[in-house]
Amino acid sequence: MSARRQRWEVRPPAPATFIAQLNLHPVLATLLYQRGLHEPEAAHAFLAADYTSGLHDPLRMRGMAEAAARIATAIDRGERMAVYGDFDVDGVTAVALLTQAIRAMGGKIRPYIPHRAREGYGLNNVAIGQLAADGVRLLITVDCGISNVAEVVEAKRLGMDVIVTDHHHPPDELPSADAVINPKQPDCAYPFKGLVGVGIAFKLVQALARYGKRPAHLRGRDLLDLVALGTIADMGPLVDENRVLVRAGLLALNETNRPGVRSLITVAGLTPGAVDSGGVTFSLAPRLNAAGRLDDARRAYELLLADDQATADAIAADLHATNRERQSMTRQLQTIAEELINASGRAEHPLIVLTNPNFNAGLLGLVAARLVERYHRPVVVIEQGSETSRGSARSIPGFNIIELLDQCADLFVRYGGHTAAAGFTIHTANIPVLEQRLLALGKQYLKEELLTPRLLIDAKLPLDELSWDVYYAIQQLEPFGHCNPTPMFMAPNVTVIDPQTTTTGDHLRMRVRAGTNVYEAIGFNFGHFAAALQRHPTVDLAYQLAVDEWNGQRRMRLLVRDFRRAGQGG
Structure with missing residues (x-):
């Protein structure tokens, strides 16, 4: 198994005839094919994402x-x-x-x-x-x-x-x-x-x-910055019309005249004019969401429609502080949740249900999502109230959580959601019955294969084949997000040089070499593997590409997503 205990699945490359028909970089052609775009016309339309012709009536x-x-x-x-x-x-x-x-x-x-x-x-x-x-x-x-x-x-x-x-x-x-x-x-x-x-x-x-x-x-295009913010934050699939709207919306966002969006970009530490889908997901959306999670969502609304810069700056600063508080509270609740799981043996259940009166309703979804990542199984987290309780559910790839809740509909006051995420209100007295029913359904539908984490790798891309041409070809797939993820690559037989933890000890910094090619790499939350990599420095590396800019210089670096001993397979 790999460091993340994942089963690696390397997708097969696109057919040579398809690559020849597209007349694009072979890596880009393969990535398009793997996204289900098997006809050249569909692939080129995806890349164009044309606002004038790509919207439906x-x-x-x-x-x-x-x-x-x-x-x-x-x-x-x-x-x-x-x-x-x-x-x-x-x-x-x-x-x-x-x-x-x-x-x-x-x-x-x-x-x-x-x-x-x-x-x-x-x-x-x-x-x-x-x-x-x-x-x-x-x-x-x-x-x-x-x-x-x-x-x-x-x-x-x-x-x-x-x-x-x-x-x-x-x-x-x-x-x-x-x-x-x-x-x-x-x-x-x-x-x-x-x-x-x-x-x-x-x-x-x-x-x-x-x-x-x-x-x-x-x-209409003056409203697209809002469309991009909401669509990316809600994990709308970035294909078809959403891709067109978000691509145009990111351009609008980077050129926005909204004082509130400008202030939000500043407090988030992003570069105006260079905000991408990742900046929305990890920086802008959490600050906007923080208002509704811990305070009043109308603050986020007031920011988006603020008329003057001074008002916008004040609200943005307030949301930034609220988001810091949200981050701290989420970490605390995650610790409580993991202690409950470990003490009760729920980690062995095919589906985890947690109930606690100290959970915060505004943070249930975040905690559930982190637990899904930690335990790789659907998670339902419930804030227990005296008469009614509220819950949030998050799922794993390939398992429809809302269909599971449909089979428990008689227990809820109300519920709703998507394939991957859902929420509900329930009479507190019904929680034990809900947990029993969900566990029974989980045992029925969640087989071992589904509960084994998988890492889908788009292509083998050895380090000696990396180039700026490859990077710019991949960037044509932007914006990345749900249903159009940032491509994942595998480099075999990589030598790790000088692996070290960051100051906090959480993350891993190192250089990686294949032949004469050496790249800087960082692995978030991989810090505890530094010693092991010093002992066994030759690995197969699962990575994504990123770019650093410093003093006007640009350099490629690798984001480490997993690794395993070289040639291990599986």
Whole structure:
């Protein structure tokens, strides 16, 4: 086994005929082929990701025409509207996008983002009642609502029309809204099912333009920075229309006139003009998410639509501090969770369920994700309350967690999610039954092969074949993310030179050599392997490529993802 105890699977290269047809660098052609792009036309379209031709007609989405017509009427009549979203980055960016666009169209619209701790996910009747009392006549949901059957009934009873836009797994019973927009719902002919909440909100703005409602002094492309932020943060698959939107959105983000986004880039320590998908994932999104996890997500909304730089700088600094607190709390809760797992023997279960009253609802998903990485099995983490409790589930590749929760639907107050992630509210008394049922289902569906970690390697790429031509060819696949991961390579028979831990002892710095080629390499969380590599310095290396810039000089370095003794195989 490897250092990470993973089974390496090296994908076969693309057929020679395919490489010849593409007339591209062989490494790039292989990576395209492995992404399922087996026709030259599809491969070239993927690389182009053309904004002018790569987007689908929004009116092909079920419910879109009815929704756009109703909103256009509300704008014309001066009716009061509200856009109601989730408290994560996808929901906040979707609320900001629709609020900004509809106001620029002349509409009277207000945002509503529920408080995670006080209100929980999705529509709630207290908020609905307040909005109705304030004169709201059209309620539009973004990134939520598909499971809120009873709440939609209540909103309509109070005299509001309701438009639901959502991208989560649709339940068997859909809400009786005036329009339901979700490309995953039955009989929706929209060709791409992977849009997240903010992407659907953007398509709604496009549809409104077809009904003659164009935002004054605002182009559709001016909203794409929000689309990129929400789509990357919510792990939308970066293929098809999402790839087009995010690629254009990253350009918009790097040229943005939003004071809030500029401030966020600065506090995150990123370089303006050079923010990529990784910068969004690891730097911008966590700071925006921190508001909803520990405080109030409206702070993130206020940052995105801040009018002046001073206000934006103050909010960004506040979110930066909140994110630092979030990081510390997450580490503490992860330690508690691992102690519970080790003390109870749950590490041997095919699926881990943890319940504790000291868990923080805003951090459940983060802790669950870290435990999945640590134990490589689905994890459900529950904050135990006196009467009701909230839980978050994360899964492993190849296992659909929402389908598992579907088989426990009778136990939940509400639930929803995706293939890889889900959340729920449950009566506390039902938690023991839920754990028993999930464990039984886990034993039934989670076989040993699925629970054995795999490392998918895109290609063998020896160090003596690395070059700037290879690097620039690979960069044509950007933006990287879900369904278009950063390529993973394997270099055989590499000699490790001078492996050392970083100051904290957590990480590993070294040089690696094959022939006369020597590269700097870093392995995050590999620090404890330094001594072993000194004793056995010849390894097969699984790595990704990165670039460092210092004093105007650029150099390639390797990000170590795993290693094993040379020639070990398996």
